[in-house]
Amino acid sequence: MIKTFKKGGVHPSENKLSQTAALEQLPPEGVVKIFLSQHTGAPAECVVAKGDRVKTGQLIAKATGFVSANVHSSVSGTVLGIEETADYQGIKKPAICIQVEGDDWDESIDRSTEINRDLSKSAEEIKAKIAETGLVGLGGAMFPMHVKLTVPEGKTAKILIINGTECEPYLTSDHRVMLEKGEELLIGVQLLKKAITVDKACIGIETNKPDAIAHLKQLVKNYDGIEIVSLKPKYPQGSEKQLIKAITGLEVPDRALPIETGCIVSNVGSAFAVYEAVQKNKPLVENSVTITGKKLKKQKNVIVRVGTPLSKLIQAIDGMPADTGKIISGGPMMGRAISNLDAPTLKGSSAVLFMTEKESKRGIKSECIRCAKCVDACPMGLQPFLLYKLAQRNMLDELKENAVHACIECGCCLFTCPANLPLVDYIKLGKTRTR
Amino acid sequence: MSSTILTTILMLGILAIGLAVVLYIVAQKFKVVEDARIDEVENLLPGANCGGCGSTGCRAFAELVVKSDDISPLFCPVGGNETMAKIAEMLGKKVEAKEPVIAVVRCSGSCENRPRTNEFDGAVSCAVMAATYSGDTDCSFGCLGKGDCVVACEFDAIHINPETLLPEIDETKCTACGACVKACPKLLVELRKKGPKNRRIYVSCMNKDKGPVARKECKTACIACAICRKNCEFEAITIETNLAYIDADKCRLCRKCVDTCPMGSIKEVNFPPRKKDTEI
Structure with missing residues (x-):
């Protein structure tokens, strides 16, 4: 039976234009800018100085505290210093700037393409390696991976869930990883299972990727305790709570972490990164990014070094199409519009989406007609129209009573709203104000 | 027939009197004595x-x-x-007279001074815009122009100028209630002393970026060059995090800072036009 989550959700047109484009490397050049804070938690502390020569994969900033992550140089070259650099949203944050000179990797990193199937490392060793290599969840929130894998005392993990849904329209980088790096991905899943000592892992994949399902089902025969679960395409299935509901039928309680249900969720990109970190000693210095859009001549899935400026990605697809109205980092549902073309990519960047002028415009706003479409669409069972009004009037107590904190900002309400109200805009504001 | 009518009137009358007594007692019992x-x-x-x-x-x-x-x-x-x-x-209590204050907007980033580099397509609200990103110009400290202050003002005293896209305060209507101060997510509105003859001088900028960066972002940004501080005879000007601030209590309205500011970010209000080559 094909599973899915029950409450709410929408199914926007998929537009997986780049799904046939094989992953390709984007060679580093020019200057890369690597943010000290590209994870949830405390920013890392810089350990290199201006003028230092660094190699690819060398540690350049150290984690400060438990909820923080190491940052490594994604290129080899000379450190130009720490500069206040504007990110995608134009907000200035400190970043280490490195002038690229050749591509000289750190000797400890195994760069061969040979698959390392050795699973003898202990749970502690695996976790230590993951923390050392600065892995963060690549699903979007960029939460430090070693924190996620640390099961709180008194709780036990029973099942590892791997998110291969890629429910956002347009995005295909995870799909390509599943097709091209299937074997490595499964070894990564085995390592993760070992790290949190569970016997079972489920990889949830939506049925709009039949080739990935077939490919992984073939490969999984050689690995114990991994199940491929077919899921009905529905957004936001990739969200932690919805994915747990879809695969296990369990509901994560309000204000609780997924571990309450015995689940730990990670995504396929992260599992592949775990393989590279543990088996090849390779830090998180590059990740796969989809470059797509309806008017693009070339659709691409590229492996990009962390800190590459966006303008370099635009060069890779031979320039921006003439009638681009909006550029989005991430998918069209949850991604955020980019206001600064020189901003560098992050560890967790998943896509750059070019929308045409027509697509990018929001519809004309009118009044709420109380149709409750947003209530039907909300996967968290909230009342978006009400939260919207409360946030507009800054009624914080009422917002708290109506569980504004539970909103996952998926955008289903805005997607279905016939009056084109900026629901998520205000609900997000309400969330930050009640925090 | 007539007896039915009589009985009804009598019954209702008794009931009314009874209830009136109850109401009176309750009213007396729960009476709130208010000053x-x-x-x-x-x-x-x-x-x-x-x-x-x-x-x-x-x-x-x-x-x-x-x-x-x-x-x-x-x-x-x-x-x-x-x-x-x-x-x-x-x-019969004592009260001291307070110096009257008025709202001023500390941003001069008009369209001319601060070109728009992108367009915001979300909800028409400064608060939403400020929570989303740095703004539609390179300056991340300046006015967002979506009019949260206009909505907040109960006295119709603040309006966005369609040419400069900056809010302007109607001095005759502003009551210094401070609603706009609370509404502005960029903290651009300040309640300042009205000053003698309504004359006042203030730094019309909140840009805290370093000088060279600020200069690129806006033509009238404060670059913290400290020329104003050097020229001030009354030590009214302080510079903190790359931004000058004029202490209204110390300022004697000599206007030297206005004349010497290389960026034109210090504003004077309600002064008579200058006479050439003569001290005022």
Whole structure:
């Protein structure tokens, strides 16, 4: 039976234009800018100085505290210093700037393409390696991976869930990883299972990727305790709570972490990164990014070094199409519009989406007609129209009573709203104000 | 037939009298004795219910004024010194006259000075915009121009100029209630002393970026060059996090800072036009 989550959700047109484009490397050049804070938690502390020569994969900033992550140089070259650099949203944050000179990797990193199937490392060793290599969840929130894998005392993990849904329209980088790096991905899943000592892992994949399902089902025969679960395409299935509901039928309680249900969720990109970190000693210095859009001549899935400026990605697809109205980092549902073309990519960047002028415009706003479409669409069972009004009037107590904190900002309400109200805009504001 | 009518009238009459007695007893028992002065004070107040005094409305403020022994920290910005003096006289309490203040917008980033680099397509609200990203120009400190201050103003005293896209304050209407100060997510509005003859000088910029960066972002940004501080004879100017600030208590309105500011980010208000080559 094909599973899915029950409450709410929408199914926007998929537009997986780049799904046939094989992953390709984007060679580093020019200057890369690597943010000290590209994870949830405390920013890392810089350990290199201006003028230092660094190699690819060398540690350049150290984690400060438990909820923080190491940052490594994604290129080899000379450190130009720490500069206040504007990110995608134009907000200035400190970043280490490195002038690229050749591509000289750190000797400890195994760069061969040979698959390392050795699973003898202990749970502690695996976790230590993951923390050392600065892995963060690549699903979007960029939460430090070693924190996620640390099961709180008194709780036990029973099942590892791997998110291969890629429910956002347009995005295909995870799909390509599943097709091209299937074997490595499964070894990564085995390592993760070992790290949190569970016997079972489920990889949830939506049925709009039949080739990935077939490919992984073939490969999984050689690995114990991994199940491929077919899921009905529905957004936001990739969200932690919805994915747990879809695969296990369990509901994560309000204000609780997924571990309450015995689940730990990670995504396929992260599992592949775990393989590279543990088996090849390779830090998180590059990740796969989809470059797509309806008017693009070339659709691409590229492996990009962390800190590459966006303008370099635009060069890779031979320039921006003439009638681009909006550029989005991430998918069209949850991604955020980019206001600064020189901003560098992050560890967790998943896509750059070019929308045409027509697509990018929001519809004309009118009044709420109380149709409750947003209530039907909300996967968290909230009342978006009400939260919207409360946030507009800054009624914080009422917002708290109506569980504004539970909103996952998926955008289903805005997607279905016939009056084109900026629901998520205000609900997000309400969330930050009640925090 | 007539007896039925009579009985009905009689019954209802008795019932009415009975209930009236009950109501009277209840009214006496639960009577709330309120200080009559609260009503009188409320009548003296402007009745705008703007919340500028810090209370939830004029009634709440009136209660507070009547209850407090020392009313000097309480002030109704809308009514001003005149109203406060009347209230004090009525209650027999003391009040000191406060220097009148008025709202000023500390941003000069008009379209000309600060070109728009992108367009915001979300909800028409400065708060939403500020929570989303740095703004539609390179300067991340300046006015966002979506008019949260205009919506907040109960007195119709602040409007966005369609040419500069900056808010402008109508001095005749502004009551210094402070609603716009709270509404602005970029903290651009400040309540400043009205000054003698309504003349005042202030730094019309909130850019805290370093000089060279700020200069690129806006043509009238404060670059913290400290020329104003050097020229000020009254030590009224301080520079903190790359931004100059004029202390209105120390400023003697000599306008030297206005003349010497290389970026033109210091503004003078209500001064007569300058005579050439003569000191004013």
